[in-house]
Amino acid sequence: MASSNPTLPSVSDRVRIVVATSVMLTFISYWRAAAIVLNDLASSAFYACGIAEQAVGKSAPWFIVGVMLFSFTVRAVYVESCSMFVRGGVYKVVKEALGGTLAKLSVSALMFDYILTGPISGVSAGQYIGGLINEILATMNTHGWLPRALQSMFHGAPHINENVLSVAFALAVTMYYWHENIKGIQESSEKALQVMKITTVMVVILLGWAAITLMKNGYQPIPWPTPANLHFNDSSLGFLKHARISHFMGLFGILVAFGHSVLAMSGEESLAQVNREIAHPKLKNLKRAAIIIAIYSFLFTGLASLLSVMLIPDAVRIPVYKDNLIAGLAMYMVGPQILRLAFRGFVVVVGFLILSGAINTSIIGSNGVLNRVSEDGVLADWFRVPHRKYGTSHRIINMVVILQVVTILFSMGDVYTLGEAYAFGVIWSFTFNCLAMLVLRFKYKGERGWKVPPNITIGGIEFPIGIASVFLVLLTVALTNLFTKSVATMAGIAFSAAFFAIFSISERVNRRKHAVAELQMKEHFQLLQRDTVESEGLGIRPGSILVTARDYNTLNHLKWVLNRTDMREQDVVVMSARISPVGAGAYDLAAEQIFSDYEQRLFTKAVSVAEGFGKKISLLVVPASDVWSAIAHTARNLECSAVVAGLSSKMSAEEQAFFLGRAWETIPEPKIQFVLQVVRPDCTVSTFRIGPHTPSMKNEDVLLVHRLWLNLTRESGLEALHHHDILTEAVTRFARDYSGPERESILNDLRRIENQPGQLSQLRSTEESATQQPALNPAPSRENKSDKC
């Protein structure tokens, strides 16, 4: 143990840091989890079949259906992986199974998958928009609705270059989300759910209308997926185009065609990324989310692919609609043209929402994975240094977006090439994950909630037949794709080699650096792991002050607290939240990952500040998915009387209070009320009460109540009336009216009040100025900016 080491100070001399290992999460239902995954997975329906048909011919939809059915088994592997109780990032877990080299290759493939999700989604959305604009222009031209000048200028209907437009669109959306991610604005599961609701409306209309069209107009048969019906082009044979392929094509053709359709299940890996956030009962809800995802994507991607070949004539399906097949499907439904065009517009809106969302998901996912890889020690800490203003890992985000921008420019709007390359990342990341799970069946003996069936035990050894079968399919498809997708193979290998080199060099540098840092840490700090944060277990008295800390350059608020606190009466706890955003990883972090270099520097500075005041502070690190949730949970668990924070660079003190109040609403009972004090750099302080409390009233309202009281007490039988009786009656009447026909009128009145300057903060319960019962002896003032250093 550390205390027995002669080179280190004794345990009692070192500063104790409590590291909570259970993540403070805001849990989400399985419907929301499914919506997040489907935002990624369902987006492939917009381009997968077009790419597959160009590669293998008209029987492509059968292979898409086959891939969607096979995705049920890949989903099962991810469910097993999520049900294992392991800590560490994806690199650590795969390294445990396969060793360092394969783990680095696995993460490189995963990064290739994540990074290419952005460009293919953006370019595909651009193709849908370009196609719609051209269709509208052509329709207007046919009906003579275009101005003559425009017609003569373009010698007919103007035509937009869809490839140029799609590149411009993809770049614009990528840059928009780059900016959002740098600012650190989190995506909510609510938004994902809304997008999926709109998508569901589109899918229902699409399938219903297509069924009517099939009954009325009949359909074109889809050739069965037999070797004779496969028509490969030079591009889809890749390196095999020069080989005498006809000699051995046969069943191998099925394998090649399956490989060209595999990107239909891209996005399945997102299931692992949302696992941690799923609410109790976790495993059951994870399975439910997985079932919803599998059925939904089968119905959407699978059936839309079949319908596109059945309804869109051969003459136009690939030549005109190869990059916007669902839009083409809308145009070949039965019914008036204007209705079909309107539905196509709806398809494009849904495509825009879901594909744009996938660009954001790809940046968030890449950032999350690379942050985890950095925490695992295979990416230099330099990449993770927080943005000076927003605190986000801007260097990682910049790197990801630069790679995406370069990819978009190189693609020149060609969805087919992007899709082929994308499939490389998808299949190899699935293969490595499945291999890791297969190996861990023999190496990992810890807790595992569920196993992929069937498993046969012979002589005391369990043989994982199911997972081995899935692995065989993935491996053979991945190996075949290496030879049949030349562009993907070259791009994938170049990309993976570059990342592999970065990871290897970073790991070597980090190993040296961490050895020194670890020794320094052991000299100064004693790391105590606790599964949960509780005042009793941590030796912190109820009524303590929780000080949040993020940037070691801005600890003014800690000085402000130390200056005013009598440590005999109250404890001061400095808390740093280690944020892993939603989708950052499937597994929880290990203690040494939670308390990293950055936290060490932050706490060294905090301890030095406290020593300057001659006072002792308690230090706490909590992993969380959302900083407000982490503060609210910790304040509740430690029974704090006050939370003190510095002013955020991203939002006002009122907004900080609003977000903390919102997080407070989601924490479990029993809840306690506390005070939030936001200390500005100039040491002025805003105080807010969090949780239900007596609202502060404006002077004119107090006078109004008093006038009413004077009048009412003159009435017979009301002589003993109190002021609060008037308020009780008023609020009860308000509640009744609010749930009755007066609701809209009340809401309009309140909106009018809220829009009056200076009224906003007085209406939100969590944003109320709490000058009446301050927690930390600020000057007795009724002003919001109540105190100075």
Place this chain on the structure above:
Amino acid sequence: MDLLVLIAVRMLETMFFLGMAGSTIVLLLTTIEDVETLTESDEPAPAAQN
């Protein structure tokens, strides 16, 4: 050279179709479990934790 390619191709075919056969069993078994999962009711949630 062609012989080597042929051997590799036949191996890949065999592995792929064996894997597909096993995956079909996985699909059937997990579908049965899925139906059970969807129809089961939840146990009450444990005491509030972090």
